[in-house]
Amino acid sequence: MPSERPSPVPLTATATGPLKGRVRVPGDKSISHRALMLGALAIGETTIQGLLEGDDILATVAAMRAFGAIVSRTEPGHWRIKGVGVGGFLEPEDAIDFGNAGTGVRLALGLVGSQAISATFTGDALLRGRPMGRILDPLRRMGVQVLARSKDRLPLTIKGPDITLPIEYRLPVPSARVKSAILLAGLNTPGITTIVEPTLTRDHTERMLTAFGASIEIDSNEDGERIVRLEGRRDLKAQQIVVPGDPSSAAFLIVAALLIEGSDLTIEAVLLNPMRIGLIETLVEMGGDIAIDNRRTVGGEAVGDIRVRASRLRGVTVPPERAPSMIDEYPILAIAAAFAEGTTVMEGLAELRIKESDRIAAIAAGLLANGVTVEEGPESLAVTGGAARIGGGATVTTRLDHRVATSFLVLGLAGQAPVTIDDFGSIQTSFPEFQALMNGLGAHFERAGPAAA
Ligand SMILES: O=C(O)C1=C[C@@H](OP(=O)(O)O)[C@@H](O)[C@H](O)C1
Numbered sequence: 001m002p003s004e005r006p007s008p009v010p011l012t013a014t015a016t017g018p019l020k021g022r023v024r025v026p027g028d029k030s031i032s033h034r035a036l037m038l039g040a041l042a043i044g045e046t047t048i049q050g051l052l053e054g055d056d057i058l059a060t061v062a063a064m065r066a067f068g069a070i071v072s073r074t075e076p077g078h079w080r081i082k083g084v085g086v087g088g089f090l091e092p093e094d095a096i097d098f099g100n101a102g103t104g105v106r107l108a109l110g111l112v113g114s115q116a117i118s119a120t121f122t123g124d125a126l127l128r129g130r131p132m133g134r135i136l137d138p139l140r141r142m143g144v145q146v147l148a149r150s151k152d153r154l155p156l157t158i159k160g161p162d163i164t165l166p167i168e169y170r171l172p173v174p175s176a177r178v179k180s181a182i183l184l185a186g187l188n189t190p191g192i193t194t195i196v197e198p199t200l201t202r203d204h205t206e207r208m209l210t211a212f213g214a215s216i217e218i219d220s221n222e223d224g225e226r227i228v229r230l231e232g233r234r235d236l237k238a239q240q241i242v243v244p245g246d247p248s249s250a251a252f253l254i255v256a257a258l259l260i261e262g263s264d265l266t267i268e269a270v271l272l273n274p275m276r277i278g279l280i281e282t283l284v285e286m287g288g289d290i291a292i293d294n295r296r297t298v299g300g301e302a303v304g305d306i307r308v309r310a311s312r313l314r315g316v317t318v319p320p321e322r323a324p325s326m327i328d329e330y331p332i333l334a335i336a337a338a339f340a341e342g343t344t345v346m347e348g349l350a351e352l353r354i355k356e357s358d359r360i361a362a363i364a365a366g367l368l369a370n371g372v373t374v375e376e377g378p379e380s381l382a383v384t385g386g387a388a389r390i391g392g393g394a395t396v397t398t399r400l401d402h403r404v405a406t407s408f409l410v411l412g413l414a415g416q417a418p419v420t421i422d423d424f425g426s427i428q429t430s431f432p433e434f435q436a437l438m439n440g441l442g443a444h445f446e447r448a449g450p451a452a453a
Pocket residue numbers: 029030031103174175176177178180201202327328351
C-alpha cells in the first residue's frame with residue numbers, strides 16, 4: 001500500500017524544444033474512482049477501459065476487494081469488477097488504507113456508511129491531516145456512527161445502522177465529493193435522498209448512476225438551485241465503461257504547449273464535461289490558441305481532442321464562480337500566469353487551502369523562489385508575469401502535492417533556467433506516465449541524489 005512513501009527523489013526540468021504530435025493522457029481520476037465503486041455494488045460484471053492506474057486509484061481497487069468485490073486487471077488500463085449488489089459489502093478484516101487519495105476515501109466513506117458493517121479507514125500522513133467533517137456530518141444525520149481518535153480525522157471507524165435515514169442536504173460548500181458521498185450512501189438507504197446544490201460542481205456521479213440504472217432525477221428549484229433526488233435500495237446493473245482522458249492531467253500538457261515556442265500538440269480523447277473545463281476557458285481568454293476537434297459523447301460524458309499551439313498570453317481576472325470547474329488546475333494556471341504579460345488574479349480559492357497541501361501557499365512560495373512576483377491573499381492569488389528570466393535552479397518544495405510537483409516541472413520545461421522539485425514521487429498518485437510521456441515529446445529531466453533533509 002502507498003501509505004509509507006519511499007525517500008524523496010528530486011527531479012530537475014530544463015528548457016525543452018517545441019512539443020509536437022498527438023498524445024493521450026491517462027484516464028480521468030474522478031471517473032476512475034466512481035467506476036470502481038459503482039461496479040463494486042452492481043449486479044454482474046462491469047468492464048472498465050482506460051482506468052487510471054495511479055496510486056490513488058489502486059487504493060480504491062484494494063478497498064473494493066476488501067469489501068468483497070472481485071476485481072481483476074486483464075491488460076493495461078482494462079479491468080473487470082464483479083459487484084456484490086447494493087447493501088452487500090462484507091465487513092473487512094483490516095483497516096482500509098487510502099494512501100494519499102482524498103477523493104477515494106471521501107467517496108468510500110459515503111459508499112460504506114450506509115452498509116450495516118463496521119470499517120476502519122486510514123491513509124498516509126497527509127491524508128490523516130485532512131478534515132473529513134464535511135463528509136461525516138451528513139453521514140451522522142443518516143444514522144452512521146463515527147469513532148475517531150482525533151476529531152474527524154483519519155484513522156476513523158464508521159458503523160452503518162441497519163437502516164439509514166434518507167436526508168435532504170443543502171451543500172454548505174461547493175464540493176462534488178460531499179455531494180457524491182451522500183448520493184453513494186443514498187444507494188443503500190430506503191426512500192429518497194435529496195441534495196440541494198446552490199453552486200454547480202462536477203456531476204460524474206449523477207451521470208454514472210444514471211448509466212448504472214439507479215433511480216435518480218435532476219431538477220432545479222425556483223431559486224435556480226440544482227436538486228438531485230435518488231431513490232435507494234434499487235439494483236445497479238453492471239456496465240461497460242470507457243474512461244476518457246483526465247482534463248486535470250491534460251492541463252499540464254496544454255500549458256506546456258502554450259508556453260514553449262513552436263509547439264503544436266494535440267491531446268486526444270480528453271473529458272470535456274462542462275464542470276471540468278474552466279482552465280481551457282481561462283487560457284482562451286488569456287489569448288491561448290486552443291481548438292477542440294472531434295467532439296463526441298463517450299459513456300454519457302463529452303469528450304474531444306484538444307489542439308494547442310504556442311501563444312503569447314496576457315493576464316486576466318478569473319472570477320470566483322469559475323473555481324469549481326477548474327479547482328485542481330490553479331497550480332498550473334499560476335505557471336501560465338508567470339509567463340503572461342500583466343497580472344492574473346485568481347479569486348474564490350478558499351478550497352485550495354485544504355487540498356493535498358495548502359496549494360495557495362505552495363504555489364506562491366514556489367513562484368517566489370523562481371523570481372516571479374506573487375501576491376497571496378486569504379482566498380486569492382495574483383501572479384504578475386512577463387519577467388525576462390523565469391526559473392533559476394531554485395528547488396521548489398512540493399509538500400508531497402502531485403499538482404504542485406507537476407506544475408513546477410512545467411515551469412522548468414518552459415522557462416529560461418532549470419527548475420528542481422524536491423520530490424517527484426507524489427506524481428504517481430494521479431499521472432504516473434508524466435515523465436515518460438514528456439520524454440517522448442523530447443523533454444529532458446534529470447534525477448539528482450536524495451533531497452537534503
Ligand atoms: O469529486 C471529485 O472527484 C473531486 C472533486 C474536487 O474536490 P471537492 O469536491 O472537495 O471540491 C476535486 O478537487 C477533487 O480532486 C476530485
